[in-house]
Amino acid sequence: MFDGSLPEIARLASLSDAEVVDGAAEWARAENAACARKLAFMAELFARRTGLPAGERELWWIDPQAAVTAEIGAAVNVSPAMALHQTHRGVALRDRLPRVAALFTAGLISEVLVRAIVTRTYLIIDPDVMAAVDAALAERVTRWGPLSVRKTEDAIDALVEEHDPGALRRTRETASTESVQFGSPGDVAGMTSMWARLNAARAALIEARLDEMARSVCDGDPRTLEQRRVEALEAIAAGAALACTCGQPDCTRGTGQRPTKNTVVYVVVDEEALDASEPPAERAADPAPQPAAEPAAEKLPAQCRPAPPAYVFGGGVLPPALLSAILGRAQLREVRHPGETAPEPRYTPSRQTCEFVRCRDLTCRFPGCDQPAQVCDIDHTVPYPLGPTHPSNLKCLCRFHHMLKTFWNGRAGWQDRQLPDGTVIWTSPTGHTYTTHPGAQHLYPRLCQPTADLWSGEPPIVQPDDQRGLMMPRRRQTRAEYTNKTVATERRLNDDLVVERNKPPPF
Structure with a gap:
C-alpha cells in the first residue's frame, strides 16, 4: 500500500x-x-x-x-x-x-x-x-x-x-433514552461539560428550580445569572441553599449555608523537602460520603521549583486559578509515599493505602482504559492471601477490567505482573505484552518511586479456580438475543409507520 x-x-x-x-x-x-x-x-x-x-x-x-x-x-x-x-x-x-x-x-x-x-x-x-x-x-x-x-x-x-x-432507522426520543453524561473530548483543561437528555416535564422542573435559586440572592451579589445557576446546581447536589455573596452583614437573601466540604484535595507530600524537625501534620477527618477528588500539587518549598499542577480524577490537569477556587471549600488530605512499610494483615486496604494507590495510578491500569481511579476497584495483582495487601501488589482496575482479569485469566487468558514502582506488565491470551505505568509518573513522580519488593524471584502464579464462573454476574439474555429483540422492536415500529404511509389519500 x-x-x-x-x-x-x-x-x-x-x-x-x-x-x-x-x-x-x-x-x-x-x-x-x-x-x-x-x-x-x-x-x-x-x-x-x-x-x-x-x-x-x-x-x-x-x-x-x-x-x-x-x-x-x-x-x-x-x-x-x-x-x-x-x-x-x-x-x-x-x-x-x-x-x-x-x-x-x-x-x-x-x-x-x-x-x-x-x-x-x-x-x-x-x-x-x-x-x-x-x-x-x-x-x-x-x-x-x-x-x-x-x-x-x-x-x-x-x-x-x-x-x-x-x-429505516428513526430517532426515538423516549423515556428509555434519558441520560446524564459528563465530559467531552473537546473539554478544556480543568473544565467538564455536562449534557442531559430529559423528558420535558423533568427538564422544566429542574430549570425552574435552578432559576428560582439563582434569583434568590440580593441585587448586590456580584455573580452573573449563569454563574449563580451553576452554583445552584452544586448546592442542590450538596443538599444546601445558594448563599448570597454580596458581603453585606444585614443581607437577608440567600442566607443558606454554603455547600459542605465534600470535595477532597489530596496534597502529595515530598518527605525529602520537609524539615526533619517539623512534627508530622495532623491528618484530616474522613471525607464526606461522596467525595470528588483533586490531587493537588506537591507540598514543596516555593523557592525550590515551580508549583506542580493539580489533577482532577476523570477531569485532567486543573489550572491554578480553578484550583484556588476549590481550595476554599475543600478538605485537605495528605498523601505520603509508604516507603518500605510492611503489608497490611487483611484483605481490605486501609484508607491511607487506598488513597496512595488511587493518587499513584489516577486511572484504571488496563491498557487503553482511562476510567478514573476514584471509581475503580483496588485489585490485588497476585490474589490475596498469597499476594499481600501492599502498594506493590495493589492497583486500580475498573469493574469491567477487574472482572476480565478475574474470570478470563490463567495460562490461556490474561496475566499481569506488578513491579514495586507501580508498573504493570500485562500478557494477553495471544502472548502479547503491554506495559502500563502509573498515571502520576509525570505529574507526581514522588508517588512512583518503588515501594517494598515483595518477591525474592518471580511472583507466584495462582491457577484459576474451575468454579470461578459461579461468581460472575449474569446477563438476562445473550447479546444475540438482545440484538434480535431490539431490531425486531424497531422494525415493528417502522412497520406501523409504513402501513400509515401507504394508506390511500382521504379524497
Whole structure:
C-alpha cells in the first residue's frame, strides 16, 4: 500500500500548491485503506473467539464478545467500548457489506461514510435484501461526491427505503433514552461539560428550580445569572441553599449555608523537602460520603521549583486559578509515599493505602482504559492471601477490567505482573505484552518511586479456580438475543409507520 509513490513529508517544500492538495488526497485514500484493513483484522479475531463453544459464558456479564474486544482494545490502545464498536463495524463489512468493504479497502470511501452505512442499514434482516442494498451502495456511493452528514444519511436512507421501508432507522426520543453524561473530548483543561437528555416535564422542573435559586440572592451579589445557576446546581447536589455573596452583614437573601466540604484535595507530600524537625501534620477527618477528588500539587518549598499542577480524577490537569477556587471549600488530605512499610494483615486496604494507590495510578491500569481511579476497584495483582495487601501488589482496575482479569485469566487468558514502582506488565491470551505505568509518573513522580519488593524471584502464579464462573454476574439474555429483540422492536415500529404511509389519500 505504501510503495513509495505517495509524496513524503520531506518533499513538501518542493511541491506546488496543487501537488500538496493532491498529496493530502492520496494520503487520505491510504488512510481509508489502512483503516479498512485494521477493521478486517479485528473482525477476524472476533470471529475466531466468538466462534468457539461458549456454553454458560454467553450469559456472563463479561461474555466472549466483551473478552475479545478487550483483547483488541489493548492491542490498538482504545477503550473496550470503542473496540467493540469498531469490531462490529468490521464484522458488518465482512458479513453484510462485502462490496462496500471492497471500496473501503481500496481507499475510495472514508470511515465516516462507512460508519453511516453500517448504522443506517442495521435493521435489514433479509440476506437477499442486504445483498441488494450492498450492491446498490457500491454502485452509487462513489458518485455522491462531498456531502454533509445529514445529506449522507438521507442518501443512504433513500436507498434503504427503496429496498426495505421497514428497515429505516428513526430517532426515538423516549423515556428509555434519558441520560446524564459528563465530559467531552473537546473539554478544556480543568473544565467538564455536562449534557442531559430529559423528558420535558423533568427538564422544566429542574430549570425552574435552578432559576428560582439563582434569583434568590440580593441585587448586590456580584455573580452573573449563569454563574449563580451553576452554583445552584452544586448546592442542590450538596443538599444546601445558594448563599448570597454580596458581603453585606444585614443581607437577608440567600442566607443558606454554603455547600459542605465534600470535595477532597489530596496534597502529595515530598518527605525529602520537609524539615526533619517539623512534627508530622495532623491528618484530616474522613471525607464526606461522596467525595470528588483533586490531587493537588506537591507540598514543596516555593523557592525550590515551580508549583506542580493539580489533577482532577476523570477531569485532567486543573489550572491554578480553578484550583484556588476549590481550595476554599475543600478538605485537605495528605498523601505520603509508604516507603518500605510492611503489608497490611487483611484483605481490605486501609484508607491511607487506598488513597496512595488511587493518587499513584489516577486511572484504571488496563491498557487503553482511562476510567478514573476514584471509581475503580483496588485489585490485588497476585490474589490475596498469597499476594499481600501492599502498594506493590495493589492497583486500580475498573469493574469491567477487574472482572476480565478475574474470570478470563490463567495460562490461556490474561496475566499481569506488578513491579514495586507501580508498573504493570500485562500478557494477553495471544502472548502479547503491554506495559502500563502509573498515571502520576509525570505529574507526581514522588508517588512512583518503588515501594517494598515483595518477591525474592518471580511472583507466584495462582491457577484459576474451575468454579470461578459461579461468581460472575449474569446477563438476562445473550447479546444475540438482545440484538434480535431490539431490531425486531424497531422494525415493528417502522412497520406501523409504513402501513400509515401507504394508506390511500382521504379524497
